[in-house]
Amino acid sequence: MIRVVLPQHLRTLARVDDEVTIDVRGPATVRSVLDALESQYPVLQGTIRDHITQQRRPFLRFFACEEDLSQDPPDAALPDAVVNGVEPFLVVGAMAGG
Amino acid sequence: MSAVRVLVGTRKGAFVLTSDATRKKWDVNGPFFGGWEVYHLKGSPADPSRLYASQTSGWFGQIIQRSSDGGKTWEPVGNKFVYDGVPGTHQWYDGTPHPWEFKRVWHLEPSLTDPDTIYAGVEDAALFRSTDGGQNWHELPGLRGHGSGASWSPGAGGLGLHTILLDPGNSKRMFIAISAAGAFRTDDGGETWKPINRGLRSEGIPNPTAEVGHCVHRIAMHRSRPNVLFMQKHWDVMRTDNAGDSWQDVGGNLPTDFGFPIDVHAHEPETVYVVPIKSDSEHYPPDGRLRVYRSRTGGHEWEPLTNGLPQRDCYVNVLRDAMAVDSLDSCGVYFGTTGGQVYASSDAGDSWAPIVRDLPAVLSVEVQTLP
Numbered sequence: 001m002i003r004v005v006l007p008q009h010l011r012t013l014a015r016v017d018d019e020v021t022i023d024v025r026g027p028a029t030v031r032s033v034l035d036a037l038e039s040q041y042p043v044l045q046g047t048i049r050d051h052i053t054q055q056r057r058p059f060l061r062f063f064a065c066e067e068d069l070s071q072d073p074p075d076a077a078l079p080d081a082v083v084n085g086v087e088p089f090l091v092v093g094a095m096a097g098g
Numbered sequence: 099m100s101a102v103r104v105l106v107g108t109r110k111g112a113f114v115l116t117s118d119a120t121r122k123k124w125d126v127n128g129p130f131f132g133g134w135e136v137y138h139l140k141g142s143p144a145d146p147s148r149l150y151a152s153q154t155s156g157w158f159g160q161i162i163q164r165s166s167d168g169g170k171t172w173e174p175v176g177n178k179f180v181y182d183g184v185p186g187t188h189q190w191y192d193g194t195p196h197p198w199e200f201k202r203v204w205h206l207e208p209s210l211t212d213p214d215t216i217y218a219g220v221e222d223a224a225l226f227r228s229t230d231g232g233q234n235w236h237e238l239p240g241l242r243g244h245g246s247g248a249s250w251s252p253g254a255g256g257l258g259l260h261t262i263l264l265d266p267g268n269s270k271r272m273f274i275a276i277s278a279a280g281a282f283r284t285d286d287g288g289e290t291w292k293p294i295n296r297g298l299r300s301e302g303i304p305n306p307t308a309e310v311g312h313c314v315h316r317i318a319m320h321r322s323r324p325n326v327l328f329m330q331k332h333w334d335v336m337r338t339d340n341a342g343d344s345w346q347d348v349g350g351n352l353p354t355d356f357g358f359p360i361d362v363h364a365h366e367p368e369t370v371y372v373v374p375i376k377s378d379s380e381h382y383p384p385d386g387r388l389r390v391y392r393s394r395t396g397g398h399e400w401e402p403l404t405n406g407l408p409q410r411d412c413y414v415n416v417l418r419d420a421m422a423v424d425s426l427d428s429c430g431v432y433f434g435t436t437g438g439q440v441y442a443s444s445d446a447g448d449s450w451a452p453i454v455r456d457l458p459a460v461l462s463v464e465v466q467t468l469p
Contacts, residue, residue, distance in 0.1 A: 009133060009158060013174065043174045047158040051178045059157040093157045 002028060002078075003088035004037055007060075010048070010091065014041040019088055028083045030062055031074040048091060063090040102424050103168065103466040104432055105149065106440055107136035110458035112151055114169040117453075119426055121444040124453045130172060131163065138205050138419055138462040141168075145213035146466050150232060152203040152218070160202055162218075162232045175232035179203070179220055182239035188222060189251040198222045198242070205419060207262035211269075219259030223250060223276040225288065238288040241274065246293060246310045253277035253313050253332075260418055261317045265324040273327065273342065278313035281329065283342050294342025298331060316418040318360045320367035328370050328397070330360040330418070335372055337397050348397020353384050359421035363446060364429040368396040371423075371431060371447060373416040381436075382413035390433070392447050406450035407441065414439070419462035426467055434460025 061070040081087040104115040111129030139151035153161040163172040190196035209215035214231040261275035280295040313332035329336040335349040349355035363369035391400040414437035424430035438457040
């Protein structure tokens with residue numbers, strides 16, 4: 001069971017109050033976590049990564065275990081602490097504005 | 099008794115304003131989709147309880163929301179807008195080719211007869227249609243593909259398709275407008291399109307009378323005369339009497355013919371409303387006085403409408419999709435400002451009062467007249 005923390009606007013869109021938990025089949029990677037997340041919450045399709053290119057949207061980043069995973073290859077293995085549910089996988093919206 | 103529902107899109111959410119036919123006392127509901135830009139929301143003429151909204155964000159992209167109860171509750175529907183085939187390029191600000199990239203939905207236009215059919219005008223400019231209530235979207239590629247698409251370039255606000263007019267007497271005919279490409283018409287349900295910009299003159303482009311390249315801000319139609327269109331161009335207020343085959347300047351005595359919205363009285367096809375703005379580099383009313391101008395002669399002769407509107411120190415703008423009319427008798431006229439006010443007139447513009455004063459910047463205003 002992998003824990004995922006979403007930014008507030010995506011929690012509202014997915015109609016969840018807190019972090020969500022998802023089952024990932026096979027190796028836990030950014031790609032497989034997002035695949036499972038979008039499968040469980042189809043309304044999130046297109047909001048975190050582009051529908052077609054699957055590229056991360058520019059103003060979002062991925063963190064876990066105090067590390068920025070945003071630039072990692074999407075099929076790189078996630079840290080064990082995320083896989084074991086000890087630490088959450090964070091989808092973070094960039095701070096922007098004034 | 100009849101009622102009015104005003105649908106307001108703002109920089110930070112949507113609001114639904116309702117009143118009975120007296121239009122004296124208003125209920126304000128919202129924000130819906132708080133924190134998101136709502137470029138536009140509009141109700142289906144075939145089913146007034148069916149509403150659609152374009153919710154967008156620089157962080158999270160595009161969401162389309164649908165309501166089946168007049169805006170009380172909403173559900174997200176499809177948000178996948180993919181250009182047909184190989185998208186190709188349009189012209190960038192510096193004249194270089196730039197790949198077509200979907201950014202957001204500027205305008206939603208429900209079918210006149212089917213609540214599940216809706217058109218979406220998007221940036222970068224293209225026209226999409228859904229026939230299943232917004233779940234799935236497909237481009238009508240004949241518009242971008244008609245020949246001039248590669249030469250279209252964005253206006254300051256982007257390359258947006260912002261106006262969609264459906265001909266109530268001819269289901270195969272519709273009009274669209276794009277900043278800064280111009281106006282286009284289809285006579286075969288969207289399969290093929292032709293530019294309809296003859297008579298437009300834009301000094302800021304290399305060929306002022308080019309077939310495309312004009313920064314059309316808004317077009318309006320009276321449903322009883324779909325061949326007569328009124329246009330607020332970047333500069334110039336224009337009119338056509340032949341469905342866009344040729345246009346004439348009807349700016350007449352306006353203090354400035356720059357502006358964004360334009361609309362037509364619900365019962366008087368020759369009565370037209372605009373909001374003059376000082377210039378393309380100073381997006382506020384001349385002299386700090388917010389004035390709607392009304393022509394009862396289809397253009398040329400315009401009168402300022404000021405009763406109830408601020409006549410000093412007012413420096414708001416009124417955006418292209420932020421004016422609408424109801425179909426009560428007498429006709430109500432509504433507009434929203436970038437300062438967050440929504441003004442209403444229940445006497446065709448003779449007097450005005452704010453419904454709300456302190457919303458986020460208003461992007462769009464639509465009105466439903468309910469039985």
